[in-house]
Structure formats: structure tokens, C-alpha cells
Amino acid sequence: MITAPTAGELIDAVIGFIETRVAPQMKDRDIFLARVAVNALAAVKREIAEGPAAEAAAAARLAALLGYEGDFAELNEKLCDALRSGDMDLSTPGVFDHLKASIIDQVKIDQPNYSGLKALQP
Amino acid sequence: MMTLEAALSALAPRLVPGATEALDVRRLSGGASQETWAFRVGERDLILRRRPPGGAGSGNAVGLATEAALIRAAAAKGAPVPEVVHVCAEEDGVGEAYVMGKVEGETLGARIVRNEAFAAVRPKLAGQCGAVLAQIHAIDPATAPALNTSDAASELEKYETVYRTVGPERPIFEAAFRWLKDRAPVLGSPTLLHGDFRNGNIMFQPDVGVAAVLDWELAHLGDPAEDLAWICVNSWRFGGTKPVGGFGDYAQLLEGYEAAGGKPVTLERVLYWQTLGSLKWGCMCLTMYASFASGADASVERAMIGRRTSETEIDLIALLERAQ
Structure with missing residues (x-):
């Protein structure tokens, strides 16, 4: 595969285009939507950079928690089933730590400046 | 016409x-x-x-x-x-x-929390919010138009249906639904609630503080702590560090409520409803995303609000950690 431009560089180029060329011509609600579009691209960029490692770490924690291997989606579904049925809950060793670590990684991708992230991660 | x-x-x-x-x-x-x-x-x-x-x-x-x-x-x-x-x-x-x-003033949470114009009145706002809720809660439901009644259990049932209908696999939601259902408080005498008392629906003025409570469309009968807690949900703090609307402390809110005649409400009960509130806002984010996914509203805003679901999950984790 090619090494450059990276996906991140392409996203940066589009963000730069929206911010410097598109947004200044927008009016009313479109100004807000242009900002949301930039935020969406920035989240995609972070997901490309950080998503695979976060998902691999989550899958490893899930495998330890559930006692068997599998891909993330499958293991995550099993955890949801166990929490729904009551087979596991927040007091089950490892459950809370897994949920906390996973959501910290997810919010770092979705909204790295969210106050709740800083509150949980001093 | x-x-x-x-x-x-x-x-x-x-x-x-x-x-x-x-x-x-x-x-x-x-x-x-x-x-x-x-x-x-x-x-x-x-x-x-x-x-x-x-x-x-x-x-x-x-x-x-x-x-x-x-x-x-x-x-x-x-x-x-x-x-x-x-x-x-x-x-x-x-x-x-x-x-x-028309009532003049400011509703935008970020300005209430940050703007210098509100610096002097800001320490009074949480107490005022408590007092205003006590006044609203003093309305005799028998003298008001008929409203629906809901308690924690029925709210949870409603939002769990929303969550299951949209259909994501989100373990924090699963754990939170279970935790909240196991602790759902019994509704005493149903109180008339505003139902959407939070930054955005309150008009503030720099000289007086709370100037008007707006947007009454979600009014219903229920648990007073629901109204006290909704403004404490982190999503309405707009980056402010204090729990009540980003501008005040729980003690100020509850003291203002009691001083204005509200029946005492425990912080524990407020935190319960705040947890339910974060879960509810999370489900609302999912619903708004679903309108994008279905093609009903193709705007980037509807797509991106789906990514705000995780902010409610991190708030849920913080609240559940505090409760343990």
C-alpha cells in the first residue's frame, strides 16, 4: 500500500478546506453544520489512528473476562448478554475496570476535550 | 389562509x-x-x-x-x-x-458558565434554581391540567425500549439499566414537575439570575428529585466544573429548594436521578442518530450526535464508580 499521503493527511486537507474556504461562505445554521463536519472528520482521524489498538485492548480484556477468545463484536455482545441477564454485574471482578478503560478510549476518539473524560482521568 | x-x-x-x-x-x-x-x-x-x-x-x-x-x-x-x-x-x-x-436574557449554557457578565451572580444561581423548582413543585396537580405520571421504573422501561429498538450493543447501558432498575425508588405523592429544567430552557440575566423558566412541554407528575437532578447531568454543564448546570454545588441547590418550602430531598436521590438522566440523554442521542441512519434526517449533525452517546457512558461510569 502507499505510504503517503496518509488517511490522516487527507482528512487534514479536507478539514483545512472546510475551515478556510467553505465555512466563511456559509450562513446561519450552515456555519454550525460546517463546524460539526470538521468535528466529524477529526473524530474519523482519531479513530483511524487510535481505534485498532483500543479495540484490540478491549478484545483482550473481554477474552480474559469471559474466558474465551473471539473478535471484539462477538465478545462485546456476550458481555451485553451477561449484563442483561444478570449473569454478570458491576461487582463481577474485571467488569467495571473493562467498561471504564473502554469508555476512556472511546471518548478520547469521540470528544477528547469532554469534561467527563478529564474528570475520570486525572 | x-x-x-x-x-x-x-x-x-x-x-x-x-x-x-x-x-x-x-x-x-x-x-x-x-x-x-x-x-x-x-x-x-x-x-x-x-x-x-x-x-x-x-x-x-x-x-x-x-x-x-x-x-x-x-x-x-x-x-x-x-x-x-x-x-x-x-x-x-x-x-x-x-x-x-418576551423575557430578555441568556439561555446558552456556555455563556452562563463562562462569561464575565455572569461572574457576580453565578454563585447564587444554583440556590435560585432550587428555589424556583420548589415553587413549581408547590403547584397542586389537582388544580393543573391533567398530566401523565411517571416514576423511575416507568422511565427506565420507556428508555430501555428506545435502546433496544435502536439496537446497539453497549455494555455500559446494559449495566446502568440493571443498576438503576435494582434501585428504583418508590414514587411518593406525585409532584408536578417541569420535566426539562436545564441550561437552554432557563433564561438568566446578569443582574437577577434566573429570570424565566421556559419550554414546559415535557411537564409531568413524578419524583421531585428528577427535576433537581436533570440540571446536574454533565451534558448540560457546558464544560463548567460544578455539578449544578456547571455553575453551582449540590448543597446550594438543595438548600435553596428547602429554604423555599421544598420537601427535603437527599443528595443520594438526586444522584440516582442524575444517573438515570445521563442514561436518558444517551438514549436520546441514539434516537437522534437513528433518524440519520434511517434516512429521515441526513444532516451531519444527526450523524455526529450519535457519537455523543459515549459522553453519557463516561458520565455513567463516573457516577457508578462514585456510588460503589
Whole structure:
């Protein structure tokens, strides 16, 4: 595969285009939507950079928690089933730590400046 | 059909004695389920709130005549609300609507939390919010229009249905539903609640603080702690560090509530409802994303709000950690 431009560089180029060329011509609600579009691209960029490692770490924690291997989606579904049925809950060793670590990684991708992230991660 | 301008002009003498004309009729932004229009009659600035023509309204919303009656009932208890000037009848040609006096001020949470103009009044706001809720909660439901009653268990059932219908696999939601269901408090005597008391629906003024409580469409009967907790949900703090709306502390809110005649509510009960509130806002984010996913609303805003679901999950984790 090619090494450059990276996906991140392409996203940066589009963000730069929206911010410097598109947004200044927008009016009313479109100004807000242009900002949301930039935020969406920035989240995609972070997901490309950080998503695979976060998902691999989550899958490893899930495998330890559930006692068997599998891909993330499958293991995550099993955890949801166990929490729904009551087979596991927040007091089950490892459950809370897994949920906390996973959501910290997810919010770092979705909204790295969210106050709740800083509150949980001093 | 008459234009809105003509209909409001025909109404003008009943809004301001001797007036004959409605001027500067303009649509204000904001308010997804109801339209808000500003206009002027004589020297008076007025607001029209109406159901969009042909609009069905949202499922939980009370009718506009009910909203107007609740605002008047709150005013009678001394709560700061706009003055309801006229509730529109069918022959007014405006649709389902009411007219109220315009209240000046600021509703944007980020400005209340950060702007220098509010620095002096900010320490008083949480206590005022408590006092205003005590006034609203003092309305006798028997004297108000009939409203739905909900408690923690029925709210959880409603939002779990939403979550399961949208269908994501989110373990924090699963754990939170279970945790909240296991601890659902029993509803004592159902209290009249505003139902959406938070930054965005409260008009603040730098010199007085809380100037008016707006947007009554989610009013219902329920647990007083629900109203006290909703403004504490982190999503309404707009980056502010303090728990009540980003601007105040729990103790100030609860002291203000009790000092104004509210029955004592424990912090534990507020935190329970705050947890339920974060979960509820998370489900609302999922619903808004679902309208993008279905193609009903293809805007980037609807897509991106789906990514705000995780903010409610991190808030849930913080609240559940605190409760352990």
C-alpha cells in the first residue's frame, strides 16, 4: 500500500478546506453544520489512528473476562448478554475496570476535550 | 389562509389595548418541536409559541394550551416565568399557540458558565434554581391540567425500549439499566414537575439570575428529585466544573429548594436521578442518530450526535464508580 499521503493527511486537507474556504461562505445554521463536519472528520482521524489498538485492548480484556477468545463484536455482545441477564454485574471482578478503560478510549476518539473524560482521568 | 402577520395584527388589540398592528414578525431559531416567533405590538415585545402547521408534535409533549396553563400556575406560585398574554383559539387563525411577553436574557449554557457578565451572580444561581423548582413543585396537580405520571421504573422501561429498538450493543447501558432498575425508588405523592429544567430552557440575566423558566412541554407528575437532578447531568454543564448546570454545588441547590418550602430531598436521590438522566440523554442521542441512519434526517449533525452517546457512558461510569 502507499505510504503517503496518509488517511490522516487527507482528512487534514479536507478539514483545512472546510475551515478556510467553505465555512466563511456559509450562513446561519450552515456555519454550525460546517463546524460539526470538521468535528466529524477529526473524530474519523482519531479513530483511524487510535481505534485498532483500543479495540484490540478491549478484545483482550473481554477474552480474559469471559474466558474465551473471539473478535471484539462477538465478545462485546456476550458481555451485553451477561449484563442483561444478570449473569454478570458491576461487582463481577474485571467488569467495571473493562467498561471504564473502554469508555476512556472511546471518548478520547469521540470528544477528547469532554469534561467527563478529564474528570475520570486525572 | 391568512398570513401569520395578518393573523397577529387581527389579534393585536387583544394583546395590547388600542393596538392595530403586529410588527417585525420573525422566526427565532431553536425549538425543534415547536415554532417560536418574535413580534412587536405597540411598545411591547411578544413571543408566539406554536405547533408547526401540520406538525404532530413529539410523543411526550403536552399541548400548548396546557403549557400556557402550567406557566400561569407557576406564576401564581411566584416562579419566574413569562407572562402568558393570550392562548390562541381556533378562530384566531394562528394554529395551536399562545402569546407571551418576551423575557430578555441568556439561555446558552456556555455563556452562563463562562462569561464575565455572569461572574457576580453565578454563585447564587444554583440556590435560585432550587428555589424556583420548589415553587413549581408547590403547584397542586389537582388544580393543573391533567398530566401523565411517571416514576423511575416507568422511565427506565420507556428508555430501555428506545435502546433496544435502536439496537446497539453497549455494555455500559446494559449495566446502568440493571443498576438503576435494582434501585428504583418508590414514587411518593406525585409532584408536578417541569420535566426539562436545564441550561437552554432557563433564561438568566446578569443582574437577577434566573429570570424565566421556559419550554414546559415535557411537564409531568413524578419524583421531585428528577427535576433537581436533570440540571446536574454533565451534558448540560457546558464544560463548567460544578455539578449544578456547571455553575453551582449540590448543597446550594438543595438548600435553596428547602429554604423555599421544598420537601427535603437527599443528595443520594438526586444522584440516582442524575444517573438515570445521563442514561436518558444517551438514549436520546441514539434516537437522534437513528433518524440519520434511517434516512429521515441526513444532516451531519444527526450523524455526529450519535457519537455523543459515549459522553453519557463516561458520565455513567463516573457516577457508578462514585456510588460503589
